Amino acid sequence: MSHAGGGRRPAPFVTGSIMRHVVVMTLTGAVGLMALFMVDLVDLFFLSLLDNTEVTAAIGYAGTIVFSNLSVSIGCGIAAAALVARNVGAGDQARAKEFATSALLFSLITSATITLAIDLGSGALLSLLGAAGEAKRLAQLFIWTLSPGYVLIAGAICCSFILRGLGDARRAMYITLSTALVTACADPVFIFGLGWGIQGAAAATVLGYVVSFGIGLHGVVRVHRYINPFRLSGLRRDFPPLWAIAFPAILTQLAQPFANAYITYEIAPFGDQSVAGFAIVGRLVPVAFGIIFSLAGSVGPIIGQNYGAKRHDRVRRTLTDGLIFAGLYTLATSFLLFLFRHQIAEAFNAAGRSRDLVVFFCTFIGISWAFAGGQFVANAAFNNLGRAALSSWFNWGKATLGTIPFAIIGARLGGPEGLLAGTAAGSVIFGIASVITAYNIVRRSETGAAR
Template sequence: MSTAATSEARFVTGSTMRHVVVMTFTGALGLMSMFLVDLLDLFYLSLLGKTEITAAIGYAGTVVFVNLSLCIGTGIAAAVLVARNLGAGRPERAREFATSCFMYSCILSAIFSGLIAFGADWLLRLLGAEGEALHLAKQFVWIASPGFVVLAGGVACSFTLRGLGDARRAMYVTLVVAIVIAILDPIFIFWLGWGIQGAALAGVIADICSLAVGLHSVHRVHNFFAPPSLARLKADIREISEIAVPAMLTQLATPFANAYVTRAVAPFGNEAVAAAAIIGRVIPVAFGIIFSLSGSVGPIIGQNYGARLYDRVRRTLTDGLIFATIYTLITSALLFAFRHEIAELFRASGRTHELVLFFCSFIAASWAFAGAQFVASAAFNNLGHPNTSTVFNWAKATIGTIPFAIYGAEVAGPEGVMVGVAIGSIIFGVASVAWAYRIVAKVAQQKT
């Protein structure tokens, strides 16, 4: 057990590609475990053989993902501020920010939890839920919402550990969620017969376990939490918000786009919504490494930026893009090879089966460009341009999604929606990367 606060900036020396690979794989295992929770829920509930249940998870999952996006946004602020201050040789300031970010995240999530609990019916109807699917989705959200605050604390701990360079323990914080869910889901859903309510309760218990692991890792192992102080939080809140608010808005762009896609396919029936639910859970597990790039590459950029090592900042950006491209090509090939098995795993039939096959065959490869945008976002957040990340992500979620999805739906139904979204992803992925390199060059020129 450590008796002093960790103060070493680990990423300012050594191979940047090695740092990218290690941080991304360990970060992805942790982040993918959180997405694996949704996949496990969907898998177990699909065994009940009711399309309404699968559709309900699709609707409820969109609402729950909003909270996760808020948590990740505040977590990014923790990772940026911890990494940047360590790189600049200010470990005590990094420690204070770790505590303030934890408090900030929990308070924000508590507010969101209350709003969601009261507005669940309106939000789910807005997404297109109706009938039995609406009833089941509301039950899931009402049970899961108290766990949002606990999840926020766990995610804050995980990102603080990433800022410290402790990728292994950051992974443990979120990996424990999937382990607990894998154990409790079958018990609650089948043995106790609680169905979708059991899946939601299992998630709350898993979040509690995650927070316990996170607090132990940050406080007991690294001794990196300063004593909680509302006065310190008040003093830090502006600097935290300058990163956290744009980062949260950036993260919210994804669930907004997902929500719109869910609504766009809703007129085509529960089978189309069920397919969207399956695809929406396969994507984070298959491409969890891509999702984790922003949080994993960010601390590497942040420490080197704090240490004024701008060549290493540019190299990290390039290495992240190379990594994202190679990984996406390999994963897309595997999804294509096992497309039938994936559809059958969730007992998909009819149009649901067809749409899952279509995604695995033609759409999955477009996630290379989503990965590129995640890497670019890491550069924006850590180089003092978080608003740029917000602009690009919301531009993609709106003008890069809505018109393409509308036109695609009119021309080719649900398949057209998927193609339209993929085209928007390609356009904004390329544009965000070009802008990120421009900012790196500009920062290096100004600071030298």
């Protein structure tokens, strides 16, 4: 349905069951986000059929760098969703449309800049992570081939978040779901049919990004008519409020790639098999816990619309229901990972240390994602209640204080498995602290509104 006309656009999240909104937004958001991460898992699965540890390790090294662009794009999208949702909730459709336009332009420009930096610095970055020899050469080839798609997926993600801010969860899901479907179909053709190997996986992903961006533009521009003509003057006008959310949100999203990079650095001395095992875990996590990852972007618009409508009681309820949902989902998923831990390792041809690391993660570490889920929900509250900087502080605190000392101690005491256990402990601590802080902020907003 098109909303081309003026007037007041309905704010769907200010009425009805909060838990229903949380479940619908999170599940549809998770399908889209999991599809985005499924691209990496599909690439890794087909490349693992080549039965070459150096190829799998190369994907681990390259993925750590490539994920930084994805993180920045998600950070820009969070700003788009927050500003669109807030203005829709307040009944200002024209201003919401202006923010949607500026956010998309900002996302494209930012991604283009990062793409250039990644291409120029990939060799040095890979060396810093500990990549060497054939694994480094293959990782750099993957990065260079994939680079044309960085800007496309940034635009697609921003369109997806704009649609979330409008409450159109279904079309937001289609955008990233299309990426996984196209990549899954093209991967075997490019990798095996054309014999392109790791370069074929990257080319298939770029094709998926092209389709995804096209679907995103159709939903935002043609269906909702929610993008004005691009103008730098509009971006300059909207930059201060956009940057106020986008900058800390980007910093927040970059914390995870930093933590992954550090863990890769710590694992590298244990050999390519250990790096390959961590690469499998790194791609398994976003798919298995994609619903947890999607909480910040999915719960955010619900909080934003209710905050804009001054429904502070529903803001608190959204926070609580988001935490309940995260806990129940993590329990169920952790049980399934434990149940199929050996089959998962076999599906990726994991052997030796690779297999040990995958089985250990599925057995002991999965449950810690309940606390990561709590932090994602808290981040949604921070981003939509005018305290976006707290997201950065907590995420970077977790990526540094909650990762580095725990990783060092864990690696010394228990090797790669001890490293994973140590970083999980850090995640638990920061998850609890962020949730307590989020409730305090909600309480203050309620108290301030009552005066």
